[in-house]
Amino acid sequence: MVVIRASNKISNKDIDNADLFENSPNEISQSNMRTDNYEEELLSFNLAGLNSRALAFLIDLVIIAIISLLAFGAAIYLLQDTNLDAFGLKRVSMPIYLLLFFLASSYFVILNGYGGKTVGKMLMGIRIISEEGGSIGFWQSFVRWIGYYISGSFLFLGFVWSIFDRSSQSWHDKIAGTYVVKE
Numbered sequence: 001m002v003v004i005r006a007s008n009k010i011s012n013k014d015i016d017n018a019d020l021f022e023n024s025p026n027e028i029s030q031s032n033m034r035t036d037n038y039e040e041e042l043l044s045f046n047l048a049g050l051n052s053r054a055l056a057f058l059i060d061l062v063i064i065a066i067i068s069l070l071a072f073g074a075a076i077y078l079l080q081d082t083n084l085d086a087f088g089l090k091r092v093s094m095p096i097y098l099l100l101f102f103l104a105s106s107y108f109v110i111l112n113g114y115g116g117k118t119v120g121k122m123l124m125g126i127r128i129i130s131e132e133g134g135s136i137g138f139w140q141s142f143v144r145w146i147g148y149y150i151s152g153s154f155l156f157l158g159f160v161w162s163i164f165d166r167s168s169q170s171w172h173d174k175i176a177g178t179y180v181v182k183e
Contacts, residue, residue, distance in 0.1 A: 002167055002179055004043045004133040043133040045181035047168040048126040050160070053180055059120030064107060068100045105145060113141030121180075131177045140176050147172025 075096050079089075111118045116127040116135050128144070130136050136144070151158025151171040158171030173179060 113138035
């Protein structure tokens with residue numbers, strides 16, 4: 001379980017901009033100074049374990065693999081009448097792989113950024129939240145996606161790290177400032 005402090009800023013008094021420009025900085029009275037208070041609310045979430053996270057990721061990879069194989073097969077089928085030799089097929093394959101990589105990356109960034117969950121996460125009943133307890137945006141989702149590569153680059157230690165972390169955060173969660181919680 002993780003407890004998050006969510007702060008809502010409440011303004012007690014608005015600044016009158018006209019008064020600020022009429023007075024010199026030394027003459028601004030305390031009544032014109034803006035005072036801000038914060039209303040804190042404690043939010044608690046049940047953290048998702050490594051098993052549900054890994055299974056959700058595996059479901060997403062299967063979905064991406066099926067779509068990629070269908071798209072790659074369709075591309076090869078459409079190119080079969082062009083008399084490509086082995087060298088020509090290799091030249092055509094690289095742009096297709098790059099396009100499929102872009103689409104797979106977009107799958108994670110857009111779905112996580114929009115609703116905090118991919119299809120795999122939806123099926124497993126988990127979602128991604130920010131450190132403040134709200135939804136993550138596209139930028140935070142993109143940073144988290146880049147963090148996947150960092151988590152995987154050291155023998156997948158960054159993914160396994162969530163077992164030992166008190167907040168069940170993998171490296172990519174720590175980098176992006178996110179938690180994976182149960183719904």
